Amino acid sequence: MSVNDSLCDPDDMPTQVQTCVLPCPDDCVMSPWSHWSLCPTSCDPSAVRTRTRHMLRPPAGDAVCPESNQTESCVANSNCITYQYNVSDWSTCRLDENAVCGVGVRTRLLDCVRGDGRLVSISMCEELGLPQPERLVDTCQVDCPISCVLSEWSAWTECSHTCGNQGVMLRSRRVLQEAEEEGRPCASQLSQTKPCPIRPCYSWLLGDWSPCLVEGADCGEGVRGRNLSCVVHWGHWPDAPGPPITVEEEQCGERLQRESEQELQQPCFLPCPGDCHLTEWSSWSSCQLTCLEGRSFEAVGQQARSQAVIIQAVENQESCPQQVFETRPCKGGKCHSYEWRTSTWNNNERLVWCQRSDGVNVTGGCFTATRPAAIRHCHPPCTKPFSQCKQSGVCGCERGYTEVMTTHGFLDYCTKTPGGDNRKADVKTSSGRLKPGPSHIQDFFSEWPLHALSPDGRIKMWVYGATAGGFVLILFIVAVSFLLCSRPAKQSKNLSPPQKALALAYDGDVDM
Incomplete structure (x- = not known):
């Protein structure tokens, strides 16, 4: 009975078209293949079967015949096909209808697989009597969801500040049971804070020191004091704006005995005229670290303060104390x-x-x-009248005087600059050991504003420039003169033959 082709395995469909070869006259002609040899019944995986053919006509020339022997494994042969059961993984746990947790059932599937890996009917494995797996159905357990369980809130803690408006109180709770499966998760907030009730703060405040008081004298040892008062604030003192408000002393409670004796009164010294003494301590400097090339290898720095020495009489300088320094450790320093x-x-x-x-x-x-x-300092020292040591390290003259230099470039003497005391000329002249007397020519050149030598005896740059300019000017004059003198000679070559001189052509006429 013929049925639909889809019910049959397409891999088992016999071949409807087969290729064939018609040998050419020069080709090798081989006989058809013989039947395959039989495979052993033991179905050894290493067993093979063979078939052969022989040559009917040799090829012409150097051509060769194709292979005459073929082998294949017996496992792929239908005579040696094996079958076995294949068991799938367990399915998910299936519960009764409307159940979300508890005991359920899970299953796994059983298939029959051929040796080449293809699935076949389960009856093939059953006919061979192959042993089946022990269990294909089993019970299973689905855990029920557990929600998070938190403890009750604890009592509020004490306020972090006893007074002011910045204190807070805290309470907390803890996790008793973590959430499991699909249970409700724990809340993220396990602590809470709230501001404390606002209460005023009361503190003892020390006033500024009074001037030093010497009883019955104008200077010497004395006593200075300061007041202690009770003030109210709201936790921002002493950084609160405005002056503190003074209240009854009972609000601040008892004050320490040390404050009443040492912090409220101390000895002082009022210097007498001519005495030397130390000033008050300066403010603490900024925190500074010991640095090397801008980097520090320590976390604790130092800050310092000092007391300066006031010397009222110079004659008492040797008996006066030295400047006093004091240091202390600090944090947060910087490198300088x-x-x-x-x-x-x-x-x-x-x-x-x-x-x-x-x-x-x-x-x-x-x-x-x-x-x-x-x-x-200049070397040698500037001992000439009206001389001084200049920034370049050589001796020069004061303002309003002109330097006169020796032949070795050193200052010989200073002469008054003509034209006013407020102007200092830059001229320097060389002289021998005798000083020249004044003359009209010297006065003329001493008033000349341009000087060839600088104060250190060197020739100024403008002298070199003037020399170069004069040399160029001389070359220009020579060149112009050469051009003017050579032009008539060139023009005479292009003129007509020379005529008689004017004196020879004179005829004695009065009009001439």
Whole structure:
């Protein structure tokens, strides 16, 4: 009975068209293949079967005949096909209708597989009597969802501040059971805060020190004091704006005995005329680290303060104390660099000080070995009248005087500059050991504003420029003269033959 082609396996469909070969006259002619040899019944995986053919006509020329032997594995042969059961994985746990958790059933499928991996009817494995797996159906368990369980809120803690408006109170809770499966998760907030009730703060406030009081004298040892008062604030003191408000002392409670004795009164000293004494302590400096090339390898820095010495009489300088320094550790310091700074020269003297990289002038930090000179010296010293040591390190004349130099370039003497005391000429003249007397020619040249020598005895740059300009001017004059003199000679070559001179052509006529 013929049925639909889709019910049959397409791989088992017999071939309807077969290729064939018609040998040419020069080709090798082979006999048809023999039948395949039989495979062993043991179905050894390594067993093979063979078939052969032989040559009927040799090829012409150097051509060769195709192979005459073929082999194939017996496993692929229908005589040696194996079958086995194949078991799938367990399915998901199936519960009763409307159930979300508890005991259920799971199953797995059983298939019959041929040795080449193809699925066949289960009856093929059943006919061979192959052993089946023990269980294809089994019970299973689905855990029920567990929601998160939290404890009750704890009691509110004490306020973090006893007074003011910045304190907070805290309460918390903890997780007793974590959520499992599809249960409700735990809340993210496990703590809460709330502001404390606002209460005023009361603190003892020390006032400023009073001037030093000497009983019965104008100077010497005395006593100074300051007041202690109770003030109210709201937690921002002493940074609160405006002055503090004074209230009854009972609001602040008892004050310490140390405050009443040591913090409210202390000895002081009022210097007498001519005495030297130390000033009050300065403010603490900024926190600074010990640095190397702009980097620090320590976390704790140092800050300092000092007391300056006031000397009222110079004759008491040796008996006066030295400047006092005090340091203490600090945190949050910064690295600074230090550099010597100088003012302009004034009468061979200038100010020298040390400046920090943030622009603050300090008394330490710069290396003493690299300190610039504060007083300028010339070698040899400037001993001539009206002479002074200049910034270049050579001797020159004061303003209103002109330098007269020796043949070796040193200052010989200073002469008054004509034309006013407020103008200093730059002229320098060379002289021998005898000083020349004044003359009209010397006065003329001394008033000339351009001088060939600089104050250090060297020739000025304008002299070189003037020399070069004069040389170029001479070359220009020579060239122009050469061109003017050679032009008539060139023109005479193009004129007509020369005529008689005018004197020879004169005929004595009065009109001539």
